[in-house]
Amino acid sequence: MQKPRIKDVAARAGVGVSTVSVVLNNVEGARVSPETRERILSAARALGYTSNPIARSLRTRRTQTIGFVGDDIATTPFAGRMIQGAQDAAWQAGYLLFLVNTGGEHALERHAVRALLDRRVDGVIYATMYHRHVEIPEMLGDVSTVVLDACPTNGSVPYVVPDERGGAAAAVGELLRAGHRRIGFATESLEVPAASGRLAGYHETLAAARIPADPELVVAEHGDTTGGYRAATRLFDLGERPTAIFCYNDRMAMGCYRAAAERGLRIPYDLSVVGYDDQDLIAPELSPALTTVALPHYEMGTWAVRRLLELIRDDPEQSAQGHLMPCPLVRRDSVGPPPR
Amino acid sequence: MQKPRIKDVAARAGVGVSTVSVVLNNVEGARVSPETRERILSAARALGYTSNPIARSLRTRRTQTIGFVGDDIATTPFAGRMIQGAQDAAWQAGYLLFLVNTGGEHALERHAVRALLDRRVDGVIYATMYHRHVEIPEMLGDVSTVVLDACPTNGSVPYVVPDERGGAAAAVGELLRAGHRRIGFATESLEVPAASGRLAGYHETLAAARIPADPELVVAEHGDTTGGYRAATRLFDLGERPTAIFCYNDRMAMGCYRAAAERGLRIPYDLSVVGYDDQDLIAPELSPALTTVALPHYEMGTWAVRRLLELIRDDPEQSAQGHLMPCPLVRRDSVGPPPR
DNA sequence: TCGATTTGCTGAATCGTTTCTTCAAGGAGA
DNA sequence: TCTCCTTGAAGAAACGATTCAGCAAATCGA
Secondary structure, rough: OOOOOOOHHHHOOOHHHHHHOOOOOOOOOOOOOOOHHHHHHHEEEEEEEOOOHHHHHHHHHHOEEEEEEOOOOOOOOOHHHHHHHHHHHHHHOOOOEEEEEOOHHHHHHHHHHHHHHHHOOEEEEEEEEEEEEOOOOOHHOOOOEEEEEEEEEEHHHOOOOOOOOOOOHHHEEEEHHOOOOOOOEEOOOOOHHHHHHHHHHHHHHHOOOOOOOOHEEEEOOOOOOHHHHHHHHHHHHHOOOOOOEEOOOOOHHHHHHHHHHHHHOOOOOOOOEEOOOOOOOOOOOOOOOOOEEEEOOOHHHHHHHOOOHHHHHOOOOOOOOEEEEEEEEEOOOOOOOOOO | OOOHHHHHHHHHHHHOHHHHHHHHHOOOOOOOOOHHHHHHHHHHHHHOOOOHHHHHHHHOOOEEEEEEEOOOOOHHHHHHHHHHHHHHHHHOOOOOEEEEEEEOOHHHHHHHHHHHHOOOOOOOEEEEEEEEEEEOHHHHOOEEEEEEEEEEEEOOOEEEEEEEHHHHHHHHHHHHHOOOOOEEEEEEEEOOOHHHHHHHHHHHHHHOOOOOOOOHHHEEEEEOHHHHHHHHHHHHHHOOOOOOOEEOHHHHHHHHHHHHHHOOOOOOOEEEEOOEEOOEEEEEOOOOOOEEEEEOOHHHHHHHHHHHHHHHHHOOOOOEEEEEEOOOEOOOOOOOOOOO
């Protein structure tokens, strides 16, 4: 059995197709008698009619579709959250998501954007899987665009990134509240926005508490387990070792745990640790479970789509600004008062 | 500047639109002189013409689009790989992926499938984020479908799942080759296909090596870190403790590491361990790095899409069978010869 | 040379909507 | 009674492709 067309509904209701269209789309200011309206609605219901979006798109030039282009959707657990946030928000609004991943290749990316524009997507989410600066393809000038988890260096489109500074402030604040005054920061040696933002938050929060900055307490290593191990070791070797360490991410915190274990330092009694990222398989599974700061990937995904829908629906409104999404502190068991 | 239409190309080349269509689509058996063909192609190139897929779809009833419905695309790191595999395969074939996630809710799932059918997707990938049995929505009977990472209990559609049994055999085989004869299995207490498959692989491989089954050596706990810890503890408390433990997954292996550390058992000298899943943040990060079995999610994703495209292109060919995707062993540092 | 076939191409119908224009009927006002 | 609005609805023209049937001109066989 073929899907019913609008013509079938019209025939069953004994009216013209245009009237059916007008009724089913609730066109403003259309004049249709209540009886006719009811006849049409019940005919549509009886036939199980749903309009063909392809034909509709052809006529209206809108597809109720948005393109999601990401540089890497598989290798980070965060990507899924962003995608899911975007998907949920789109779905709620009656939009569907075209997903394309480019592997970070420039040529493929241009190809992908072209393919999406060809398909007449109503808008595009341009996402990167970790917070950084990006140059967005100029082709995106032709369509509403929102950048997700990155700062665009060209064009002027809305974007959303995590509030790294605020998250770091929350982490350090938690340690201050526990009574710590000598707080180390094991940071990432790469020049990424996340590192500079978190470092800034660390410094600001200490300054606000009138604790003088001690350059010794900031050590940079690779942002992985062994980097964390090394950073912690260096901090332990200081003349006066810190009573708490704020780690750039959970993986470094994991290395920090290992270094502490080797020195016989018990967390949180001899040492307090706070991480960043709230990674599923690390933070809750370490023992003791790690207090950390969560990245709001899901929320950024929904924000991006909602902002995009505003762009699509309203007039352009070129007030292209960035949005900082707060990073909530997740309290677990790795923070205690300083020893003695 | 508006996008050029086929009519513009025709006008520029001085031919009719039908000829342009025939040339650009490389229609078989069409008779067009080489000169005309060349004129049309260069006109199209000059105008930067690309056909409007919406209009094309309306006429041809094909959308070059496939729907991917998953029950949960965010919370597992595996989901991303499957999606990426599917996306890559689709992209290669000129298809785009509509992504929908249902959160496992039945109502939402029906809604999602209906939305995809409304949009006239050419096919649907029905994916679950861990290997299990599913009942697929009957609406999917109207469209080509492939089930990904699950066994459909109704209908007869192709599906692909990991070869759990083979993976377990590889893991146990590795331990046998290292010289172990007394090998424990820390399994998951839930009744899931992965657990029964891996258990079967374990038994078969031991049997093939003429090692009598010892029921004591199989202990079931929750499939997480604490479950692994408990299972390992129980195995250590046996009269004659195993020299190697095959863990249902990497998280259990992580718990097993912890239990071993507490008893002063050094891996791989006093105890060998093999995991399953090859989880990014666990297997390579543990110390020593964990030998484990990888789940072929990316490959399953590409397989599913390729199979789906066959279904779409060829005649139905109702030979709906399941495919077992091999799980490769990943050698790291947690396996050594048995002690003494 | 003449009909028959092949070649190369065109026009028009079609896909299923939306939307603009038109139009008949009925009621109101003069 | 005649004209002018208003109301309710229908018809037809888009949207931009594909594809089928048809039609001149060229070629061919005898």
